[in-house]
Amino acid sequence: MKRVKSEFPDVRIGGVDFSFPQLQNSRRYRPEFEMPVVQGDACEIPLKDNAYDVAFTLGVYMNIHPDKIGKAVDELIRVTGKYIIHIEWDQDWSTPELKEKRAFKTNIVSHNYKKLYESRGKKVLKFETYKDFGAKFHQRFRSASIETWEQFEGPEKYIFILIEV
Secondary structure (H helix, E strand, O other): OHHHHHHOOOOOOOEEEOOHHHHHHHHHHOOOOOOOEEEOEOOEOOOOOOOEEEEEEEOOHHHOOOOOHHHHHHHHHHHEEEEEEEEEOOHHHOOHHHHHHHOOOOOOOOOOHHHHHHOOOOEEEEEEEHHHHHHHHHHHHHHHOOOOOOOOOOHHHOEEEEEEO
C-alpha cells in the first residue's frame, strides 16, 4: 500500500481482513496515511458494489478452499470497479522444486485465476510468472532490505495477473 500511495498519492485505499489483530497492525504499519480497514470475509466482503476502482491481493486467495474460491472471486468482482490485481500462488507456474516443497502446506491451495476470471467473462490484461519478473523481484527485495516473518521462498512462489472488471 505504501508503494501505491507513493506513486498515486491522491487515490483512496482501504483494506479488508478477517483478522482483527491484522487490522490493528495495518494502522500501526503505515500511520502516515489514512487507510480505512474493515473486518470481513472474502466470500462476503462488507463493502458496497464498485467500492474501489482497483482491488489488490497478495497471497490471500491461496488460503481459500476450492469450494469457496468462486464465491470469493465473485465478491471481489462485485466490489471492484475497474481492475483486479492478484499476486498469488499458482503451482502450475512454479518450479517443480517449490511445488513439491509446498505440497506439505495443507492450508495453501493453488487456483487457476486465469480460468476463474475468464469463465466469468472478465478480460485478463496481463499474466506474468517468476520467469517474467524474477530478476526485478530479487533486485527490489535486496535494495529495500525487506524483513519477513517466514523463510523467503522467492518469486517463483507467485503469479501476477491483472484483470479488467
